Amino acid sequence: MPIRFLAILTVFFLSVPALAADASVKPPATPSAIVAQAPAGAWRSVAPDTLLIMTVEGGRRVVIQLAPDFAPAHVANIRALARAGWWDGESVYRVQDNYVAQWGDVTEKKALPAGIATDIKPDYVRPLAALKAAPVFLPYPDAYAPRTGFVDGWPVAMDGTSVWLPHCYGMVGVARNLSPDAGTGAELYAVIGQAPRQLDRNIALVGRVIEGMSLLASLPRGSGDLGFYAAGEKRLPIVSVRLASDLPEEGRPHYQVMDVGSQSFADYIRLRANRKDDFYDRPAGGVDLCNAPVPVRQAS
């Protein structure tokens, strides 16, 4: 919150009347307090073959969680590209303010490794019936989809039959040429501003940045068309991109995503939608899908 003093979280949470008689019992009043206090059982480990670790100049790291259930063909390509070291020595070559940071091969001429599918068809939704778990619905209206919610740790938009990933801050998608090209996954972007939801169902989303967003979002904007770096502007060099599952066990980072079916997540969403604490006087009574990021933490 834009304040000058850190709020001390002592306000009694008004929606817990059973505890109201004992003023010494203070349930968490903020979303971050919910996350900090969530029990171990409220977290799910991220599989190492869905963790993409991009190391850039200076040894700084961007970690992406892949979403193979939503974009299987593109994720298969991305895994193969990482195993081939295809991105090593390439760059982040486009940063457009309030839109995307994009990386890969700026020349568009680098040969792809054998086995990379180059004919993936546009197919940006999944059948609702194919979901492994029931969605947790977000009970607030959305300008872009009949329903929104969360499935298996991911934000999702839905209609009566289909489900798709939304272009929220930090989501990673596949740059492509004009329709019906669907891209290969060699050129990727991350959303760095207000959610450009108009891209939903028009581009393949393949995952989300779970570490290092502040690095991508604070890169200098490119002065060329669409934010491409112009001549004389420095692209950010990529040192390497690897799957965690291809690293030695002792060198792998580990992450956990909050179980969207947990009580902790329900409490987190309730407070994201209804801030009422020392700083907030007027609860919003709702929250946008992209303003309720599923909590992620690094695990030891």
Place this chain on the structure above:
Amino acid sequence: MPIRFLAILTVFFLSVPALAADASVKPPATPSAIVAQAPAGAWRSVAPDTLLIMTVEGGRRVVIQLAPDFAPAHVANIRALARAGWWDGESVYRVQDNYVAQWGDVTEKKALPAGIATDIKPDYVRPLAALKAAPVFLPYPDAYAPRTGFVDGWPVAMDGTSVWLPHCYGMVGVARNLSPDAGTGAELYAVIGQAPRQLDRNIALVGRVIEGMSLLASLPRGSGDLGFYAAGEKRLPIVSVRLASDLPEEGRPHYQVMDVGSQSFADYIRLRANRKDDFYDRPAGGVDLCNAPVPVRQAS
């Protein structure tokens, strides 16, 4: 759009059947084409006493349009602070990723000029009945307000009786201490990420950045609590903050905001909500208030 080639805008716009017989007539197919082709009558000049020009290190410029109709007491303070040169030599001292960049006096101890109101009461909405013009409604649902739309060049959220500014990307607000403090306007922030609409009606919004957002949004994030720069991290020095009306006429920049009652704006919103061109296959059928920024341009 995240593409590698610039789209050449030759797709016939499908919702203009009267022109369909003549394939050589191609109405604008993208929001940016609408803006580029908007006639002079679709633009309104920004009054120089609502233009705040912040010059930072290196001579780079951030320009803020003030909204006196929505926050009269705070804007009066801000004008007086600019006239007193109060921000000169201060800094941008807090940058929190996907949230805000904040500036002013990091010590919180610098004396305010005589005449600055320090007892402004929280009052973050205006009566709908007091609007100078009828709102243009955005016909899409919103998670935070019963209705949204545009008034006098500004995005607005509304209920049955009140209207307020929303925390969209680039909006400028007044940092404050814990409620019921409402701040003075000496410490300001700009939104640099997904719209934190939970702050609506909890903080005074006083305007929006109309030039220089890419500067504020690409600043290094602070590593301290809430994104404050920690010891050893460089704050961005502010050289000066002035009202355009206090500059000599020949040194003033001039800006225009699109008339939200114009046909150009209606066309712009229609296309923001319904992209269907060489790049987009599936129009969203809606657009979020904060994903439809009112076009602004520098005038000569």
